[in-house]
Amino acid sequence: MPLDYPVHERTLTNGLRVVVSPDPSVPNVTVNIWVGVGSRHEAPGRTGFAHLFEHLMFQGSRNVASGEHFEALMAQGGRLNATTWFDRTNYFETVPKGALELALWLEADRHGHLLDAVNQANLDNQRDVVKEEKRQRYDNQPYGNALIDVYAATFPEGHPYHHPTIGSMEDLDAASLEDVHAFFRRHYAPDNTVLTLCGDVTPDDGFALVERYFGSIEASEEPRRPPVAPLTPLTEPVRVERREDVPNDRLHVAFRLPVDETEEFNAVSLALDALGGLASSRLVRRLVRKEQTALGAHATSWGFVDGVSLGFFVLDIADEVDTDAVERALVEELERFAVEGPTEAEMDAALAQAERGWLSMLASQEERADALSHYTSLHGDPNLVNTHLDRLRAVTPEQVRLAAATWLRPESRAVVAYRADVETEEVA
Amino acid sequence: MSTTTVPRPEVAAPEPWAFPLPQESVTDNGIRLLTYAVPGQYVVSLRLVVPLSLTDEPADREGVAAMTARLLDEGTAEHSSEEFAELMERTGMVLGAAVTDGALSVDVDVPQRFLPQALDLLRQTLAEPAFPQDEVRRILRSRLAEIEQERASAPHRAARELTATLWAPTERASRPAAGTPATISAMGRDDVVEFHRRHIGPRGATLVVAGDLDGVDVADVVATGLGGWTNPDHVPATPARPPVPAGGGARVVLVDRPGSVQSELSVAVPGPDRSVATGWAPYPVLSFMVGGSPSARVDAVLREDKGYTYGIRAAFRPRARGGSFVTAGSVRADATVDALRLLVEILGTAREGFSQAEIRSGVDYVVQTAPGRYATADAVADEASALAIEGLPLDFQTTTLAAMRELDDAALTTAYTDVVTGEWVVVVVGDAASLREGIEGLGLGPVTVVPA
Known part of the structure; x- marks a missing residue:
């Protein structure tokens, strides 16, 4: 409703x-x-x-x-x-x-x-x-x-x-x-x-x-450029390796996502929730609770308008654990999810958390005003604020699976690995 | 751009406003229930506070209160940790538990329609946590990793050094609330079980419920949800008292973080809490005038004139009892010495008083932002639970805001000089090799260098 x-x-x-x-x-x-x-x-x-x-x-x-x-x-x-x-x-x-x-x-x-x-x-x-x-x-x-x-x-x-x-x-x-x-x-x-x-x-x-x-401020003659052409997922993995004086290894595993406020973006954002965005998500269950190879696992999706959006996982690696093995576990979970899709419990949890998050955001007059400007400016209609949750609830588990299979493929990942190295001083 | 602009408009006086007052009752098992109806706030905020003192922790197990709090929702008599996480998420709720110097605080936000389920899950965390061995080990291990993360972050590292320098070493407040590597490494499941058994119960607890409660019989829902929580072994907490300052005069601790591109500065002194006998009203206004905005005294110079910083804030920080006045922020590494010199000078000059324009804008800012600051259910619930922890009356905000309107230069200057004696405790986190000599030259007291 x-x-x-x-x-x-x-x-x-x-x-x-x-x-x-x-x-x-x-x-x-x-x-x-x-x-x-x-x-x-x-x-x-x-x-x-x-x-x-x-x-x-x-x-x-x-x-x-x-x-x-x-x-x-x-x-x-x-x-x-x-x-x-x-x-x-x-x-x-x-x-x-x-x-x-x-x-x-x-x-x-x-x-x-x-x-x-x-x-x-x-x-x-x-x-x-x-x-x-x-x-x-x-x-x-x-x-x-x-x-x-x-x-x-x-x-x-x-x-x-x-x-x-x-x-x-x-x-x-x-x-x-x-x-x-x-x-x-x-x-x-x-x-x-x-x-x-x-x-x-x-x-x-x-x-x-x-x-x-x-009213007296004059309109501008400047033409506004249309959105740039859509990007498709990466076709092979990209890696950036950093050795720095950090307390523990941390992996950022990023993906291109479809543009914001599309059915496909909503679906892939629910997939990211089920995989890493919830306390009961697959990566938290497996890596943080069960295997205890990660200190924390998180997933985020940022909707953008210029032809592509961004999604990423962040994995904080526990001491004396093989960081590459944790990355392989993530890859396994991505592959499994692309076949199985979300469970009923995962859909329930992701939607219930999205509901609280959205209502909490709108509870504040400041943030409500910001959301109205956002949807007017970037999506052309402030009323979308009132129907956002309905659009999210309309996403089917199969759409979530398909979006993950399309956008969260292991070969489409960009990995930024920060590895703890107390020996190294500043990297120039 | 050829058009003329409309003349600057006048500002109409604001409407009177008061912090809402709750419906108050007590449950059969002794919980004080404060219910705030905030129409239009569809996410209900619950704040459950149990008076608790970190001085009641065993000395060699410091941090056990915080670890107990973190473990409350990691498995209960009925559900494993994983099941419990899933149950909470499927009811749209989020739960956070933490300890302060005066209480255990369990915070729940949940859409109104899930309120009964949320209260039942809250009861399970309080009354029936199972503290599974695996989860205890995991949470302790992640605390050890967190300590390393905090050590690597300049603001966190500064905060830890500041409490260690500000308060006497015998004070619990001088050490990290969530424990040190030594106390966490020594801790086990039994310590957590025992702490929970002795220190967490409904006696003396307060539950705040705030939000759109249209059609909800809150007392009834709470009685159903939390009525089954008892703890015959609960020992009343040692009452909070202000920590004893370390004393010993002005001094500087330089935490060595080689190669830092910025230095993190903290300049502090012990300060009042919100029940201070002379009244709390001056302190939020002083915080604003000295360091609460880009045009406040500190940033007018260090940011807007010198460009040394993105922003430095000064604030009176009340604890349940006692408190501090802390000015903190980061500055460009090669400007550290001059920034610190200017900062201490600005904080000292404020002892000489404030202009009428500063006072008027400071009072109006704090008083007139109150309706907006307390417009949401979570903000009302946070403040109500703070009042409960600090033992302050429920109309505290309203009477304090009224007292603020009466503040003049004499009252503000007295309140400031009561606290700001010039005996600053200074912590700098930065590159010691390049900073030490210059900081010593400022004459802020002896300079000690410690490793990060």
């Missing part, structure tokens, strides 16, 4: 898509904005730029001083941030409803008129901040760069998902003010943007307010 979160949708004449989802349970409103640009749109030599740009959105615009966006909203009880991902960039704040107009005014100022304020000093400062973010989250962490290896191993050179959102130090260094201007003009435009209001606001008021603050 579909969920019944209210969804009202309108497109302004400048192309801005607006979604209003009233929820008077708390006297707050979340403003959530998705811009249809992520690291998948970055040009060669400019990796990390979409994210660096997102930082600059907090450094002032035509009528707003550097840092004022944060300060002005927090001083009114606003909680806010922004994130960048492969497919998109989002900006969001939750404010007491009396501060909704201020939030919209601040957002409109930077989404319409950022370039009046961007300068070299801000760019240099935020470039330094982003480099520290990269060091903190990737370079100074054990296994911190493993997913970067996974992207590069799974997707071909030049593919939108070949490089990470954080980018490279060299490319961050190369970013110039001219790049900032060109990027803003190319991607930041009402017709490439979705704005969702979720909370204590009526649809009429919400649409009128968004029109008031965003």
